[in-house]
Amino acid sequence: MTTPSSADDEVAYATTRHHDTAARRARGPPRQESGPLQFPPGDMVAAFGLHMHFQSLEQVLRERHPELAGRVLFDDSQGRMILKVLLSGTQSVGLAHLRVGHSIVWAVMGPVLNSEPSLWPLNTPNDVLVDAVHAHASAQLTGEPLPSPWRWNESEPSEMTELADLLDMRGVRVRRVVAGNGYFAYGPRHAPKLDVVDTREGAFLEAEFPEAFVRVSLKPTLGWLVDVHTPRWGGWGRVELAWCLRRTSSPTPGVPRTDVSVEELADLLGKGPEAWDTEPPWAPPEPAAPTSPKPRSAMQDSLFADLPVQNDVPEWMEEFPDLLDGFEESAPERRPGSLTPREITEAVLHQLTTLGFSDLVEGEAGIPIESEVFHIEWRSTTGKDLSAPEIQRLNGMAAAAGEELPKRLILITGGGLTRPAAEFADKAKAYAFHLDRTTGRLTALNSRAREASLPADTPGTRVLESW
DSSP states (O other): OOOOOSHHHHHHHHBOGGGTTHHHHHTOOOOOSSSSOOOOOHHHHHHHHHHHHHHHHHHHHHHHOGGGGGGEEEEOOTTOOEEEEEOSTTOEEEEEEEEETTEEEEEEEOSSTTOOOEEEOTTOOHHHHHHHHHHHHHHHHHTOOOOTTGGGTOSSOOHHHHHHHHHHHTTOEEEEEESSOOEEEEBOTTSOEEEEOOGGGOEEEEEEETTEEEEEEEETTTEEEEEEEETTTTEEEEEOHHHHHHSOOOSSSSBOGGGSOHHHHHHHHHTOGGGOOEEOOOOOOOOOOOOOOOOOOHHHHHHHHTOOSOOSOOGGGGGOHHHHTTHHHHTTSOOTTSOOHHHHHHHHHHHHHHHTOTTOEEOOTTOSEEOSSEEEEEEOOOSOEEOHHHHHHHHHHHHHTOSSSOOEEEEEESSEEOHHHHHHHHHTTOEEEEEOTTTOOEEEOSHHHHHHSOOOSOTTSSOBOOO
16 A cells, blocks of 8 residues: 555545445345345444444534535545545545554544544544534635634533633644543554543643643642643653742642633743743652661561661660661661662652642651641551551541641552542542652552642653654
């Protein structure tokens, strides 16, 4: 198969192979002169159903947008099915089934060869599909830009499409908007892959500045978050949004959606990174060279493994003088493949602060990190998932730790959570993180902690390449 040379050729080039003979099959099986009754094969039935679907889309498009009725054409020739809106000459806007990776999706393609297709799930309502075709075709016919929200690959206006419009007016390049439709193509044109964004975790917008890449998120429980990635950092940091907008700090990540308007966000972002107060990303400590600390007893090793963050002698150990022998000399040493307690404290504190837990401070012996709003519980057990009753007990301890108001729970564990435990943690507005003791890295264990986490992907890795 040769590389396409026009937009219509691109549609034909990208249309899935299993539709190559769909039009022919849709006309029905050849007549049988004699013999037993035969039923058509499944792929023939599917092709006939698809043919009927395209005919239905053609009718809906003519009815909903009669001004285009004379330009609408259902093309089922050459072994492919495409619903077209003719523009001029051989150019058209087309709707077709497209194989992207291992999936089949709806694709709206324009006449420009290098344009990015607008992808939609197979269960997209007919009205949305024909309205998308109408929007793309009308923009081509009038010479006007594709209107919002269709230009952002969305079918309904939202706070995120409104923000994208405002940023675009301010000269900011908006790369992607995810609010209701999370389907995008990326990778090489001849073999594109499908990126499906889970919209249940909230909407987001990605924008590109000369010196930074920005993701603005609207989370179901946390509200607005703004994260920044720069080449200088090589990672994601988080804008202190409450401080930038109100000169106030919030002990929890995010700003409630009711506390800030879309216009305020657009004004702030339009000023550029130099106007943002941003917590830089955390970098894991460098691996330590092997050392030869003073040997410990087996009992000391087991105790030290369960002390997540302290180099100082905990008060309770003073009652066991035989365990203290060699503690001061050996406890601060980092064993190969692990971090010292102080390094773990600093790693956890830095990461939580970057996420937006702004009132955390390093504590005293026995309480590695302190907060007026949160109670931090450490569990070093590895290979074991904490149960819902255990999380309920820890949450009760956190509530009781508050002097005037109940405190909320932040759990740092070397293990995981059962599904009921994670669900209870979400209901209790708690945050649960897994701690990798070899690197100090935190990983979210429940939905609320995942909402607070920084983006995982590197900007520019999921884009569609040019021909």
